Amino acid sequence: MKFNPLSLRALLIASTAILVPAFALAQTETETETETEVTPTEAETDAAVTESSSAETTPAPSGEEDIQVVEVVVLGRYIPEVLRDTSEVAAFLSAEDLERQGDSDAASSLARVTGLSIAEGRFVYVRGLGERYSSARLNGSPLPSPEPLQRVVPLDLFPTKILENVLVQKTYSAEYPAEFGGGIIDLRTLNIPSENFLEIGFGTGANTETTFENGLTYYGSETDVLGFDDGTRKLPLAVRNAFSTGLRIVNNNFTPAELTRIGQGFENAEINLIQSNNSIPMNGSFDATGGAVFDMDAFELGIVGVLGYSNGWKTRNATQNDGELNGGILTELSTFDYVSTQQDIGIDGLLGVGLDFGDDEVNWTNLYIRRTTKEARSTVGFDGLAARDDRRDRTAWYERELLSTQVDGTHYRGDWTFEWRSALSSTKRDAPYEREISYVIDPVVGGFVYNPSGSGSSNSISFSYLDDKVASGGIDVTYEQALSSARNVEYSAGVEAYTNERSAQTRAFSFIVGSPPLDFGIRQERADFLFSNFNINPNVFVIQERTGAAGAAAYDANLNVFGAYAKVDAEIIPLVRTAIGVRYENAAQNVDPLSLITSEADPDGTPGVKNNYILPSATLTWNFAEDQQLRLGASQSIGRPQFRELAPQQYFDPDSSRVFIGNPYLTDTEILNLDARYELYFDRGQAFTVGAFYKNLEDPVESVVFTQSAATFQTYLNAPSASLYGAEIDFKRVFDSPFSGDWMSNKEFLIQANYTYSKSEVKASAGDIVFPLQGGGQGSPATDFIVDGSRLQGQSEHLANIQFGWKDDVARSQATLLATYASERTTARAPAGQPDFIQDPGINLDFVYKKDFELNGREFSFDFKAQNLLGEDFDEFQSGNGGFVQVNQYDLGTTISLGLGTSF
Numbered sequence: 001m002k003f004n005p006l007s008l009r010a011l012l013i014a015s016t017a018i019l020v021p022a023f024a025l026a027q028t029e030t031e032t033e034t035e036t037e038v039t040p041t042e043a044e045t046d047a048a049v050t051e052s053s054s055a056e057t058t059p060a061p062s063g064e065e066d067i068q069v070v071e072v073v074v075l076g077r078y079i080p081e082v083l084r085d086t087s088e089v090a091a092f093l094s095a096e097d098l099e100r101q102g103d104s105d106a107a108s109s110l111a112r113v114t115g116l117s118i119a120e121g122r123f124v125y126v127r128g129l130g131e132r133y134s135s136a137r138l139n140g141s142p143l144p145s146p147e148p149l150q151r152v153v154p155l156d157l158f159p160t161k162i163l164e165n166v167l168v169q170k171t172y173s174a175e176y177p178a179e180f181g182g183g184i185i186d187l188r189t190l191n192i193p194s195e196n197f198l199e200i201g202f203g204t205g206a207n208t209e210t211t212f213e214n215g216l217t218y219y220g221s222e223t224d225v226l227g228f229d230d231g232t233r234k235l236p237l238a239v240r241n242a243f244s245t246g247l248r249i250v251n252n253n254f255t256p257a258e259l260t261r262i263g264q265g266f267e268n269a270e271i272n273l274i275q276s277n278n279s280i281p282m283n284g285s286f287d288a289t290g291g292a293v294f295d296m297d298a299f300e301l302g303i304v305g306v307l308g309y310s311n312g313w314k315t316r317n318a319t320q321n322d323g324e325l326n327g328g329i330l331t332e333l334s335t336f337d338y339v340s341t342q343q344d345i346g347i348d349g350l351l352g353v354g355l356d357f358g359d360d361e362v363n364w365t366n367l368y369i370r371r372t373t374k375e376a377r378s379t380v381g382f383d384g385l386a387a388r389d390d391r392r393d394r395t396a397w398y399e400r401e402l403l404s405t406q407v408d409g410t411h412y413r414g415d416w417t418f419e420w421r422s423a424l425s426s427t428k429r430d431a432p433y434e435r436e437i438s439y440v441i442d443p444v445v446g447g448f449v450y451n452p453s454g455s456g457s458s459n460s461i462s463f464s465y466l467d468d469k470v471a472s473g474g475i476d477v478t479y480e481q482a483l484s485s486a487r488n489v490e491y492s493a494g495v496e497a498y499t500n501e502r503s504a505q506t507r508a509f510s511f512i513v514g515s516p517p518l519d520f521g522i523r524q525e526r527a528d529f530l531f532s533n534f535n536i537n538p539n540v541f542v543i544q545e546r547t548g549a550a551g552a553a554a555y556d557a558n559l560n561v562f563g564a565y566a567k568v569d570a571e572i573i574p575l576v577r578t579a580i581g582v583r584y585e586n587a588a589q590n591v592d593p594l595s596l597i598t599s600e601a602d603p604d605g606t607p608g609v610k611n612n613y614i615l616p617s618a619t620l621t622w623n624f625a626e627d628q629q630l631r632l633g634a635s636q637s638i639g640r641p642q643f644r645e646l647a648p649q650q651y652f653d654p655d656s657s658r659v660f661i662g663n664p665y666l667t668d669t670e671i672l673n674l675d676a677r678y679e680l681y682f683d684r685g686q687a688f689t690v691g692a693f694y695k696n697l698e699d700p701v702e703s704v705v706f707t708q709s710a711a712t713f714q715t716y717l718n719a720p721s722a723s724l725y726g727a728e729i730d731f732k733r734v735f736d737s738p739f740s741g742d743w744m745s746n747k748e749f750l751i752q753a754n755y756t757y758s759k760s761e762v763k764a765s766a767g768d769i770v771f772p773l774q775g776g777g778q779g780s781p782a783t784d785f786i787v788d789g790s791r792l793q794g795q796s797e798h799l800a801n802i803q804f805g806w807k808d809d810v811a812r813s814q815a816t817l818l819a820t821y822a823s824e825r826t827t828a829r830a831p832a833g834q835p836d837f838i839q840d841p842g843i844n845l846d847f848v849y850k851k852d853f854e855l856n857g858r859e860f861s862f863d864f865k866a867q868n869l870l871g872e873d874f875d876e877f878q879s880g881n882g883g884f885v886q887v888n889q890y891d892l893g894t895t896i897s898l899g900l901g902t903s904f
Contacts, residue, residue, distance in 0.1 A: 087569060087579040087619045088173050089631055089677050089691060091115075093166040100750075100805065100816050101848065106166060106187060107155035112801050113168055114689075114730045114754035116183075117822045117841070124155055125794045125825075126170065126182025127693060127726065127758055132701060133181025133639050133671075139188060139365055139406055141423035142177070142498050144468035146400040153427070155185070157369050157402055161287055162306045162350045164188045170693075171633035171675045174565040174581025174617050175476065175494060180637035181671050181695070189365055192302025192354035193291035201861075201901030203310075205283040208871075209893030210315040215280040215341035216376035218395045219270045225311065227345035227372035233397055233432040235463055235507075236265030246598030249509070249545035256538040263511065263536040263543035266461060269528035271433050274376045274393050280341065283312040283897070287348075300356040308348035315341045316890040322384065322712060323878050323885035325833050330883030336381030336390075343374040362409040369402040385707075391439040391448045393527065399430040417478040419494075429466040434652075436460050437527055450530060452518040457510070459531075460546070464506040464651075472498030489570035497562045502643050505554035505596060506651070511541035551593020551603035552650055552661075557643040561587045577621040585613045591646040591664065609646075611668055613638060619675075627681040631691075639669035641701055645716045648773070658705075663716045665771040672696040677728075686732050694725040702762065702793055703828040704785055705837070706774065714828055719786050720768040724795065726758030737806075746810040756799040760792040784832055791826055796841070798823040805848075812852040820844045827876060835880030837887055842872040858902055865897040 091113045103109040111118045115127045123131035136143055136153050143153045167186045169176070176184050206212070221232035238261050239249070247253040249262060287308035294301040317339055324333040349368040355361065375396045383390040404425035411418040438458040439448035451458040474496035482488045511531060515538070522535060535541050547553045567581030590608040595601065617635035624630065644651065647662040677691030699718040706713055732752040737744050764770075764786040769779035791797075798821065805816030822841040830836050849864040876888040 087577055087621050087631070088169050089171040089619075089633060089675050091168040091170070093168075094685075095164055098160045098163060098166075099850075100807075100814065101803075101818060103160055105156045105160060106158040106163060109160055110155065110166065110168065110185065111820050111844075112803065112818065114728050114801070115170065115756040115758075115799060116168065117796055117799055117825075124185060125796075126168070127695075127724065127756065129182035129695075129724065129792065129794065131794075132642060134183050134185060135177065135179055136185045136187065138186075138367070138404060138423075138425075139363075139408060140186060140421055140474075141404075141406055141408075141425070141472050142470050142500070143402070143404065144425050144427045144470040144500060144502075146402060146427035146429040146466065146468065153402070155187075157371060157400070158187055159287075159308055159346075159348050159369075161289060161308060162189050162348065162367070164190050171619060171631075172615075172617050172635035172637045172673055173579065173619070174567050174583040174615070175492065177496070177561065177563060178583060178585040178587075178613055178615050178638050179640055180635075180673075181639045181669070181697070189350060189352060189367065190289075190291070190304040190306070191352055191363055191365075192300065192356060193293055193304055196292045198288070198290040198904040199901055200288045200904075201286070201899055203283075203285040203287075203897060203899035205285075205312070205865075205895055205897035207283075207314065207893045207895045209317070209891050210280050210313050210341075211282050212279050213315060215277045215313070215315040216274055216339055216378060217277045217341060217343070217374075218272075218274050218376050220374060220397065221270065224343070224374055224397075225345065227347055227370060227399070229397065229399075229432070232267055232270055235432065236262075236267075238262045238265035248547070248597045248599070249543060251542065251544070256542075259542050260537050263541065264533045266509075266531075266543075267433065268531050268533075271395055271435055272437065272527040272531055274378060274395060274527070277341070280313045280315060283310070285310040285312075285899075298357065302352075302354040302356070304350070304352040304354075306348060306350035308346070310344070310346040312344045313341065314344065315339070318888065318890035319886050320379070320381075320888050321886050323830070323834060323883070323887075324384070325881060328881065330834060330878060330881040330885060332883075332885055333384035334382060335384075336379050338377055338379035340375060340377040345372045345374075346370065359412040360409070361411075363407070365404075365406045365408075367402070367404045367406075371400045373398045373400075385712075389441040390451075392436055393439070394434070394436045396434045397432060400427070401429075402427045415480045417480075419476040419478075420474065422473040424469075424471050426467070426469045428468070429464075431462075431464045434460075434462045434464070437530075442523075445524065449520075450518075450523040450525070452513050452516070452523060460508060460510050462506055462508040462652075464504070466502065466504045468500070468502045470498055470500045472496065483571070487571040487574060489568065489572070491566075491568055493564075493566045495562070495564045499561075500559040502557040503555075504557075504644075504647070504649070505594070506547070506649070507553070507596065508546040508548070510544055510546055511536070512544050514538045514540055514542040547596055548650060549595065549597070549600055551595060551648055554594040554596050555591050555643075555647040555649055556594060557589075557591040557647065559587065559589045559640070559643075561585060575623045577623070578618070579620075580618045581616070583613075583615045583617070585615065587611060587613075587640070589640060589643075589646070591643055591662070593648055607664060609641065609666070609668055611638075629679050631675070631677045631679065633673070633675040635673045637671045637673060639671060639697075639701070641666035641668070641716070645701060650713075658712065658714045660714050661773065663771075663773040665773070665775075665777050666701060666716060667699055667718055669700050669718070670698040682733060686734055687730070688732075689730045690728070692725075692727045695723065697722045697724070697792075700762070700792065702786065704772065705828050706831050715773045717770045717772045717785060719762050719770065720764055720782050722760060722762045722792050724758060724760040724792060726756060728754065728756045730754040747806040747808045749806045750803065750816070752801075752803040754801050757797065758795060758799075759797060760795045762786055762788070762790050762792060764788045785829060787836075790829075790836060793826045793828065796822045796825040813850060815849045816847070818846045818848065820846075830878060833881070835878045838877055838879065840875045840877075842875070843870055844872055845869040861899075861901045861903075863897075863899040863901075865895075865899075867895040867897070868892055869894055 098109055101109055101112055107118050110116050110124050117125045124134050126134045145153045147154055165188050169184045172180045221230040223230040242249050242262055289306045291304040320336045321332050322334040323330050347370040351366045353364045377394040379392045406423040408421035438451045440451040442449045476494035478492040480488055480490050563585040565581055565583040569579040571577045588610045593603045615636045619633040622630045645662050646664050646666055648664055651660045653660055674694040677689055680688045698721050700722045701716055702719045704715055704717055734750050737747040764782035768782035770782045772780055800821040802819045803816055807814040821843045824838050824840045826836045827839045828837040847866045851862045853860055873891045878885040
């Protein structure tokens, strides 16, 4: 709710007669109604927020003139502007916060916010709710995702260099889409700069587990270092020609000569041969940021551009085991160790153009983000399902790309404000040539030799592709009506529509033995010789397509949403602000499995999810004392299954080494949200807050692990219900140095700390049913899959952050120590009877130092960053039933980064 600046003059009249009766009685005016103007201080002008002014004429005793009594109460002096504008429970990361924390991407920065934690380094969990219950928006518009398993965009894609600020809203309000559980994260990019600037920076870094240590790699192509393939990984022409026939590539559909030609078309040595690298190189990065502003008399034109490149390495020496129940005791079934080295290449680009006409603003934002991962992995251990020692060598290449163009405008017409926005965004994920080769121990040679499995499961080649698009548009209209010189009511309404379309497919192949048995000498050959053209013929290896049938390999999906809302935000009662809204939303979500083999019939479509919702929301803000206020909120919202969770298509996740498959029988989650928060502001940007929250979820989506046909899968189902409740506390204070001396006296110190306690329970009682994938749409007892009283997936009982640092304007330097803690959280439901999969994120301690200096007349900036100083590792396990299984564990190492930048 905004205030008219012209009313500030009336707000600051120097009469407080009601609060100080003696002063009021002593004041007599010579006219019936007189107001004395008092010039406000700068702090009051900039920050006075929730102000109340009421006036009444008090009858004077006989023979005396009337006295005009004016009440002025100035409250909320130091509440930050972004928190004034919203009546909701929210958190805000300013440009200063992003700079001080020194994080390279949005996901890392948001881990510092009260109640937020990060999973897999990419996805934000708000108040213990998984990424499915949080939605990210860019400049107010929805975004697509390049992730096969999620519809929400991973926030590690967004470098902090392109961001101006980030708003996290934790209570639902009607102007946002109904898909809300934990919070809305709105990323705001750079816009019109205040002055012309150009900054260039270079960075380098090292990790104790990776840099100059042993790792793995493979050749790939000559342009891999740029994050682009030179065509080496392109699907072979002979294979594309075979696709055009619409037939599955097997020996019944093609002649031996044709199969030989197709098989020999696949790349070999460049992709298959894993090599050891005894000195993994250092990380490196470059970025350039520039902006210009032009005064065109009638309007102001601003241009901002960002260009960035990064190249980093990450080696994992990991343990990965599977468990089983043996006589009711949890024991290890399979035990593996693996070494994986990833090379991550990033390219970022932003071009923003803004026009400011005074009462009219128009912005055009173009964003390009590309992330490429090149991975080589070797896994060795005992496969309990196959009852043998095994080695699996894997190479992969993943390209993720996001392109977004947005146009938005704001127009002020007196008491009316019109806002509109439109956006077209697309993401792509391309994973060509994912190759895996399996080896077994041979007792004669005493080492690993190729596993000649007749089924072809001993080697695989897959090509997968995902294309996700979002087109959106919205209009908001606001009318502001004055109730008095200090209070007003704001009426707002709007509509938003967006469509999200996704297409995903996977083609899979393997070489089977043409004329068994395979010669033992060939089984001992190195990978590049093993699958050389010499061995691809009807007598040795024959190509066979293993693309899934009946919709298991491809799907098209779409989500169409139309929403409309109305909201009233008013201070009817002085100092009490109430925002009440209602949202209508209509949505239809469909996932249609497809057959990539045209000669095979398309499968039946999934049921889809179609619903209409009317969702109320209300918040109350009581500014009851100087710089203190109380917020209360209640709302209803929903959560939707993600495309991948509905699609009955198998997908191998390289991070967890699990195969995922969707469940078309999922439905929406309905959520009740209750919030309360007390806020005390010491100064602008300095505060103490404490709050509580409660959420009730009907039909929450949960992940479930099951074993079938000697393989382990992870799928999804709707649990009957769940609840989440907890409390948050946050403190931020800046104070001058209490020390004397040249080095200490000029420093301004910062201490910021927050803590979140939350507890959740998933409920599954006798008589409750769920609809798992295995049931084919038929209900099963919920207690077969879910332990009553277990916590929601992704929810940590304890979250804590602390920042301590100083800033010295004289020395032009600053330093910050940052600690982040998250307690254990559930990552997946284990097979029936087994304890859940648990991850222990632990404590992450970082240190950031920045220094500006001048050299030869040019300004430079130097920054030093040390991450994970305590050496916390990644730890996922099962514990219970009398046993312990290390599901996934590896050391993350400590990362040291150096950066040097200059401005022109």
